[in-house]
Amino acid sequence: MTLTDHYGNALSTGATAARDAYDWGVALLLAAGSGALEAFDSAIAADPDFALAHAGRARAFTTRAQMKDARAAIATAQSLAAKASAREQAHIAAMAAMIAGQSAEARRLTMAHVADHPRDALVAQLCSNVFGLIGFSGEVGREAELFAYTSRLLPHYGQDWWMMSMHALALCETGQTDASLALMEQALALNPRNANGAHFKAHALYELGEVTAGRRYLDDWMTGYDATGSLHGHLSWHSALWALADGDTDGLWQTVDARIGPRSTCSLPINVVTDTAAILYRAQMAGVAVAPERWSELSDYVAARFPNPGQSFVDIHAALAYAMAGEGEKLARLADTQTGFAADLVRPVARAWAAMAAQDWQGALAELTPVMGEAVRLGGSRAQRDLLELSYVNVLMKLGLTEEARRVITTRRPVIAGQIRAAA
Template sequence: MLKDHAGLAVSGADTTALALHETALGQFHCYTGNPLETAEAAIAAAPDFAMAHLLRAHLYLSGMEAPGIAPALQSIQAARSLARTERETLHAVAAEAWAAGRFDAASERFDDILINHPRDSLALQMGHLLDYYRGDARNLRDRVLRVLPAWGGALPHYHAALGMLAFGLEETADYGAAESTGRRACDLNPRDAWAHHAVLHVMEMQGRVEDGIRWATVREPCWAPDNMMAIHNWWHLMLYHLDRDDHARVLRMYDSEVRGSKSTVMLDMIDASAMLWRLHLRGVEIGAARWAELAEAWSGTVDDGIYAFNDVHGLVAYLGAGRQDLVERQMETLRRAAARPNFSNAAMTAQVGLPVAEALVAFNAGQYADCITRLRAVRSIANRFGGSHAQRDLLDLTLIEAARRAEDHGLLLALTAERLHAKPQSPLALRYRTIAGERVAA
């Protein structure tokens, strides 16, 4: 039985297929190229290669998209009969749990793999993604810390472990360590888009606008070409320009970088919805065409209900486009998901996704007091429906604008004080403070 780069036994592989598998893993870790195509080439070279089938399943599941479940299950079924090691069997069990919507169980199985096989970079990345999708900031950091003693710079995917650790450190507010770890990962492999993204998160959380623009712009040749994270990293760059009130530039980047390809990849559509809503909250003229295009792109997902974070961002597009038909369908999907038994997304939806959706609908209808009540009830637990601090900032931005429109000046002043602690030079936060201070003084 052959062994991979980490010394892990692999069933059914030959040297050609194993090399392709290693290439696909490297692509997945950096989000470059087409790892699915490479994994399928490995399967074609060695049809009995269990881990190649499992990599294909994991790739389909990693996008958190409903159409990926059926092909993932096909690969899981194939791998089940081919697995010859406990590690391979656990990968199949973890993938099966993910496909069934039991995210917590899948996360635990990836941990089970890593306890005995800490150098399994695929298990580490899939577990890390589940930590992100579930908003588990502690495990984003600690899952990597638990295995790192078994790693070393000689392993080809060491940069990926460091990039994941950097993101976990950022989400647990250890910004100095996060930045230095992320920069080290980028030095080891300049194409590691996840590591670049971790550093961008640090600078976003600290309000370091000029540093963020410089980091993203200078290193654009590393993270942008042929990369699945490109649009998300463009989104981060746009956040900095938004902090500078450069709305015209943000809209140009939205048209060229975010929606130029009319992507229907879930992460790309989430970024588009989040950016348009931020502009909408600022009163920027977006234009009906942008909202209409995005709502149409989202419309194929309206009945999916597999992940509340997706559903809420789809709802944002429908609200912006005035598509009441899709708004009603999305709300029904959320209610159905919240009631589904033995399904991780049920709790995510019931506790956070549905209340947030109801708050956004209230905001859109001008019912700002209702929006405030609903968002205040969930903001301290919003991590439970996934995403990062930067992404969930959409809820705080909506709350603070609802407070302004409701003329709740005490709340507006309180929220502004909170925001200025993290971003003391933010033009938006300073404007809110001025508005609130003037109203309170009056």
Template sequence: MACVDNYGLPLSTASDKAARLYRDGVALMLAAWPGAAETLDTALEADPDFALAHAARARLHAMRAEPGEAHARIVIARQKVASKGSEREQSHVEALALAITGQSQKALEHALTHAERWPQDTVILSLPLGAFGLFAFSGRADHNQARVDLCERHARHFNADDWWFLTYRGWALAENGAAYRGRAMLERAFELRRENANGVHALVHAMFEGGAGDEAEALIAGWLPDYDRSGILHGHIAWHAALAALERGDADAALALYADHVQPSASQGTPINIVSDAASLLWRLKVYGHALPQGLWQQAADYARQAFPRPGHSFIDPHMALIEAATNQRAALAQRITMLEERIGNGSLGAGWVVPAIARAVQAFVEADYAGCVRILEPYAEDVVRIGGSGAQREVIEDTLVVALMRGGEIEKARALLDRRLHRRPSPRDARWRAQLTA
């Protein structure tokens, strides 16, 4: 029998062992579960010419923010698939190569075209999906809807109990305002495969969007101990628990989770998660008026400077701005803003003017210029979605606006914004703030 992947798509390998290990390795990769790299390496021992196994290894390196290794491996995949690969496999490798070499728009277009012909090629269909996928980082304001549309378009090609598709369809729906429908799919995905960090992560997002922070905390507390710390999402899922603790006003619990799982010295996640999680959680604590232990901001700043030495990433730059503002690095922040504006001028920053606007606004906030913060940020409030990431991640910017409105004495505007937020997502923190404004 011909060797096939998890969806019956033919593979250009004559080794049943290599094909079996490839199927297992890809499933682990799509679940963000430890062991994918070792499994794929063993597949390549069984067949060193197996192009898609090389491509999957390249994808794993990219996910782990190892660009040198990813580039080297995708070169091998391209060489192997050119001499021994089907049309689908050649297209598969090309989509990954475009993404790995930073050609994001071309990668998105190629992935969408590829999915029209081979929708069950989940490694490629996954590229536009998720909070850090090609749609999210496209600079588009409608990326949440775009993910829903993509999943709905291809839903007929997946059975009702496909754990991977349920994960990404449910997450797309939850992020796009259908939290309860999305949560039902994600709970089913969790039942089907408990060892699925992407699924648990997405389910926590659905709970957050549905105002069920207590349930998210309970889920994480019961599940996280079984997810090895080397798992790519371990620290980030703990960040979600810290966020839920902050929502109910327990800063001590949030700080304990930060110390044990989230801070740069504790997390084994990717730099994009480590920096954004540290910056946004510490900033929330600051904005909410909680005291921070000495050294936390500086540790985050030291790590962030090494991880992202140059501006130009629409999601990371706002988080770098939070760190620079909080640590009084005025010159660095001013230089970042200048460089971001230059990138906008040459068309290389897809999210546009909202990115430097956030940087200017947080600087005004730390200087207690709350009116200035509001004046800068308010016109861009609807554009914050363009930086990518998830609703839970971006909410830190809106929180800053809410607190600036309250501290600046613009009570009616603060009430109106809180009312809209509470209508969209029940939040005990927002309810407390709303009550304070009414008292």
């Protein structure tokens, strides 16, 4: 009898234990939980020739930023692929392209694969989420494309907590917040410990301006969520944003120091850099004193983890850290970068951060103004791109253009209009 996975896909293993462990690993990856790597290890122990378990193991390593291990694991999967089905071979090929950093090819392979095998969730996942292959495409219409992608897949999944949560995020990012929250509640009812679901619910509550409700929900949900979970640090960033909005400075710094910053988190380096830079500067713009040592520590972390430009969403946050830490040489390198999916936008943003650090508000305005119309290309969620929205508005206010600032923010991001305050 042919064994199938949780989503009904035939598997090239005859070991029930391998199938069960594989299913558990996939579920943990889709829920951003802890233990996926160990689950795939168990699947391999039950059947060392199970190619898809090695591919799953490779994917689990990427969620820990252990790319050397990921490359070794996917190479093993490729070496075993001849014994696997055509579907599994295509699954492994898409995963291998993603791990090799071949984003365009990985996206092409993923799209072709899910057209034939829409319920191959671990491959479908590569193009979902704002940090997926669509999210980091550098395209102006990426939010609409993500919505179209999950809309095509949703009918194939029925009452599936993972796909429902992915579509709910796409709804949220295209401005359909009420529908997003309703669908997310359904997804969380099916799997309350889905960290992606909790994360996307936080996004919906943020878009609705529900500071108190959002903070209460997330602080309660995170009780019991393992610190090694891939979203632990980023969920903490959402909590810190709400602490800032609440005026709870002590709560803000406790969260930053215990769960977000470079010394205190197990998060992926991309989250450490982007979340820390964003919360520090958003606090600074709100009039909260930010110790220079915080910027220096983050700057050192960026230089160690991302020595070469090329990931545009990281690059704009790296540029912010360098600017605020006074690292002119490193900042200049980013301002000259020619690599990355939105390098043409990274350059003026880097120059804008430099101008802001020097309190050259007119210069900052000149650099940021042409960026704002295409800022979506830089990647990240609406909540993350609010760093640029608030920075732009703050620059206008520094120049005394208060009415223009209010017009811009109420037109572009009314949910954060109440957060406008010129930095002290």
